[in-house]
Amino acid sequence: MALLKGYNKIMFEDIFKFINNTFPYGEFYIVGGATRDFLLKKQDIHDIDIATSLTSAEIKEYLKDANYRFENLGIVNYSLYKYHITFATMRKENDYLDFRHPSKIEFITSPLIDSYRRDFTINAIYFDKNGNIFDPQNGVLDLNNHLIRIIGNPQTRIKEDPLRIIRAYRFKNDLNFEIESTLFKAICDNKKEIQKLSKGKIEEEKHKCKIPFSKDILIFLNI
Template sequence: MLKHHLFQQALPVLEQIEKAGFEAYFVGGCVRDALLGKDISDVDIATSAFPQEVKHIFKKTVDVGIEHGTVMVLFNDNTYEVTTFRTESTYQDFRRPDKVEFVRSLEEDLKRRDFTINALAMDRRGHLYDFHNGQVDLHHQCIRAVGCAHERFHEDALRMMRAVRFAGQLGFEIDDKTQEGIEKNAHLLKKIAVERIQVEWEKLMMSSFKKNGIDIFLKTGLYRYCPEFAEHKDALQRLGNDVFVLETDAMYWTILLYYMGIKDTDAKQVLKSWKLSNQLIDDVSILLRILFFRKERDWTVDDLFQIGKRLSVQGETLAYLLCLTSEKTEVADLYDALPIKTVKDLALNGKEIMALLQQETGGKYLGELIEKIRVNVLHSVLENNKEELTRFVKENRE
């Protein structure tokens, strides 16, 4: 259990805390994934030491969430989030507790966790602490809320999205009472910031067992409380049924919007409602445009130049997977064969053109002339060398 290098790196942190007279454990997802034999991306540490006591133990710390008991410890060129055992009061906003109380009991701390498979702790000797039968649920591949599901989802409504996301990532089923709790409390998802829902949805959409998770997402009615999804159950189901393994989140969003019947010109509005980045919105809009034109025609050099290699390759992959084209075009080769990839690749730049025309300033004339040169070079009417372009400039001076 402790053989993973991240556990080994973090062991001295636990040892230092114990040496100071406190308890310290690895907790949550890192313990779960270690038990499942999955790779671990980071470790979370919980301790009976209060925040100020943690700060006293280690020379270098950062207060990243000290009001909730979390201190970042800088140790041996690594950073670790160390969180004090705590209990939480009521949650008026269905996301953050009104009050956090620090405690000395690991058992009390694990009671506030979302699911039994995450309510696991392990000490530096590899001994497991499991007060909620999380190991049994791991064995039976079951996602079960700790204690009363209704209470857990009222405390933090995002846990419902986490449940279906785990179902997608792990391929587990959700316990009947836990699923019933999601169905009864699905409307609380409206209380959660879209950005937080988006993170869980994207992880679900890109998960290994997404059909499993999306089926529950639909069955419990969670989809009705996500931006733009309420009227698109069939499109979501179709996405869940897909067996495609795609490279990027943009490709998954593109397929979903295509199934929803969203045109590239309307994509921005839909994606903005999900608070996605401008870069992602632009990428999806371009990929959608590729899907719609690939149904009608082949690639042109103008398409490749304007769109670029990365999105051209992704768009062609999607078009082929969706059977919009009978044969997959090797757009990477077509792009590499372009005589120029950007205007900067032209053998003459703006200053050189101005000098040929004996002009001291640029202007509309210069932009129009450069565009003429770009088009002619791109379409192989002109060769991209100084002599050829100089002749063209002199012949086209006004």
């Protein structure tokens, strides 16, 4: 796992202080959109994804007033100050049989293995409480090069979950990045798979766009 030059941990000091005061053990990493946007020097980061070695049951021992609606998936939601925090037990996923959800989840304690289930390299950058950056998929390099690159085999990952096609274009749009060439080919080869998704899920992803899709993109993706 790549250990890069550290980040300014003052940004997330309140969050890690809360974690240290609440949980007597366990590993915790901020990951996903918060780390990506922080490295892009974006302001107003409120949604915080935390990958942890703790299970939902272990979190519940020390954090009683959280939302445990999805605890069977290893997901716990909690509000802290201005932040909406999602704790997710690190996991390995297998076989997407319904084009959206893995048929099997295995809880693990390795951020390296956890990173392989994530969609794009720029969303698999982990910050620890000591100010270290773990970058197992070289997401920082892709951030610097303004590239959207999928983790793993592009054809396989797109077929697993066609919503990743719309997500790729959302990040391309919002960040003004380019889609990496092998990912673009996989999108062209498999964009018809989008029609297997529910209309509600497609619209939900479109509404997450900070910049609306152009007419050309809507026609290209047939959404």
